[in-house]
Amino acid sequence: MKGHLPTIAASVVLAAVLACATCVSAAAHRQAGRSPVKVFVLAGQSNMEGQAVVDLSGKLYNEGRGTLVALMRDPAKAPLLAHLRNADGTWVVRDDVWVRYQRENRPLLAGPLTMGFSVYGDVHHFGAELQFGHVVGDHLENQVLLVKTAWGGKSLYRDFRPPSSGGSVGPYYTRMISEIRAAMDNLKKDFPAYDGGGCELAGFVWWHGWNDGCEPKTAVPEYEQNLVNLIRDVRKEFNAPRLPVVIGELTGPWVDAPGTWDTLRKAQAAAAARPEFARTVAFVPTRQFVRKPEESPNPSHGHHEFGNAETYFLVGDALGKAMVKLLNAPPPDAP
Numbered sequence: 087m088k089g090h091l092p093t094i095a096a097s098v099v100l101a102a103v104l105a106c107a108t109c110v111s112a113a114a115h116r117q118a119g120r121s122p123v124k125v126f127v128l129a130g131q132s133n134m135e136g137q138a139v140v141d142l143s144g145k146l147y148n149e150g151r152g153t154l155v156a157l158m159r160d161p162a163k164a165p166l167l168a169h170l171r172n173a174d175g176t177w178v179v180r181d182d183v184w185v186r187y188q189r190e191n192r193p194l195l196a197g198p199l200t201m202g203f204s205v206y207g208d209v210h211h212f213g214a215e216l217q218f219g220h221v222v223g224d225h226l227e228n229q230v231l232l233v234k235t236a237w238g239g240k241s242l243y244r245d246f247r248p249p250s251s252g253g254s255v256g257p258y259y260t261r262m263i264s265e266i267r268a269a270m271d272n273l274k275k276d277f278p279a280y281d282g283g284g285c286e287l288a289g290f291v292w293w294h295g296w297n298d299g300c301e302p303k304t305a306v307p308e309y310e311q312n313l314v315n316l317i318r319d320v321r322k323e324f325n326a327p328r329l330p331v332v333i334g335e336l337t338g339p340w341v342d343a344p345g346t347w348d349t350l351r352k353a354q355a356a357a358a359a360r361p362e363f364a365r366t367v368a369f370v371p372t373r374q375f376v377r378k379p380e381e382s383p384n385p386s387h388g389h390h391e392f393g394n395a396e397t398y399f400l401v402g403d404a405l406g407k408a409m410v411k412l413l414n415a416p417p418p419d420a421p
Contacts, residue, residue: 118182119229121283123273126222126230126409127266127320128215129246130294132238133337135189136204136213137390138398139383147393152382154212154395167399169220177201177209183223184277185215186269187234196276199223203234212395214293214334214402221406222289225413231277231285233269235262241297242312243305248319251312259316263323287324289409292316293401295336295350296389302346310353314360317367330412331367332405333358337397339388341373365415368408375400 117123128134143150150156157163158171170178183199195203199219204211215232223230240246240258247256266287273280292313298305313333321329333354335341341351358369375397379385382392391397 115279117229117277117279117281117283119223120227121229121281121285123184123229123231123280123283123285124222124226124288125233125266125270125285126218126289126291127233127235127262127287128213128218128291128293129235129262130292130334131236131240131297132205132390133296134213134234134236134293135238136206136211136215136236136398137384137387137393138204138212138395139393140201140210140212140395142210142383147383148380148385150383151380152377152392152394152396154399157396157399163396170216180219180223181279183219183230183232185219185232185234186276187215187236188265188268190237194276199232205236205238212398214291214398214405217399217402218291218406218409219402221403222409225410229280231269231273233266235265237261239297241301241305242294242316243298243301243308245297246294246316247312248316250315250319251308259319263320266324287326287329289330289332289413290317290320291332291334291405291409293334293337293405295354296338299336299347299350302349306346306350306353309350310357313354313357317357317363328366328417330409330415331358331363332408332412333367333369334401334405335370335372337372337376337401338391339376339379341376365417366412368412370401370404370408372401372404375404 139153141155158167177200179198179200181198185199185203187195187203189205201209203215204213219232245256245258248259249255270285298309317331321327336351355369358367377394377397379392382394384393
C-alpha cells in the first residue's frame, strides 16, 4: 500500500482546469505509480457525473449547508476529510491517480486526482471519483486511472442497453465502451508522465438508477436482467471474465421509497447476488449516507443527492472499499 505522494501546488493545477478544462501536473515528469496502470471505470448518470458542492453558499446554496468546506469546519467530521486538503489550504493533488472524463459536449478533463472532475469541470463540485480514487490509490502500488463514463439522464433500459439484452444497443453503452478504449489507447497523449508499461482494466463501478425508476412498467421489470447483461457484456468486450464490479445502490430520497423504487433497489442487489458473480460483484447499500435536504446545499435536487458533500464522499469511500475487497478476494472457484 502507498500513502499520498508529493504533489504540486493545487492552485496551479486548478487554474489549468479553469483555463483549458484539463489538469496536468507540471511537476510529474515521471509516472508516480508502478506499471501496469490499473484502470477503473466509473459509470452511471448524473449522480456519477458529480454534483457534490465544495464551497458555494448564499441563498442559491442554502447558505452553504452540507458543502465540503462546511463539513471541514465540523470538529466531528474534519478528521475524516483531512487528507483532501494540504496544510496551506490548497486541495491535495495525487499524481499516482489519474482521472479521465469525456463529458457530454464539453472539453475532455484529464489529469491527476483533485477537485475539478465533476461534470462542471470547476473547483466547486466533485463526485464519487474523489474518495474512490483515494481509497484505491492508497491500496495499490500501481498507477491508477479512473475513467468516468457518466452522462446525465440516461437509463439502462434504453441508453446504456447492453447487446445481450436484445433490441437496439444503447448509444451510451457503445459510447462507454469507446471511451474506455480511448482512455487505454491514449495514455501517453492524455498523461505525458505515462512510462509505456501497459495498462489493464481492473474494475468497473455502476452507480445509477433514477431514470429507470421513472419507467415503472418497462425499465424497472427489466433492470435486474439488464444489469446482469451489462456486467457480462463489459467483461466480454474486454476479455475479462472475472472483472471486479461494484454496484452502488440508488441513492437520494428514494432509499426509503416503497413500490417502484423499492423494486429497483432490490433488483440492483439481486443482480450482484447472482451465483455466477460470487466473489467478483459487490452491492453497496447507500441508505446510511443520505442526508436531509434542509442540511444540504441543493434541497430541491433529490435526484442529485441534494448536492450534499458528505453523501458523495461516503458513497465514494464505500464504493472504493468494496472494490478493494474484491481485488483482494480469492478466485471464485477457490475453496
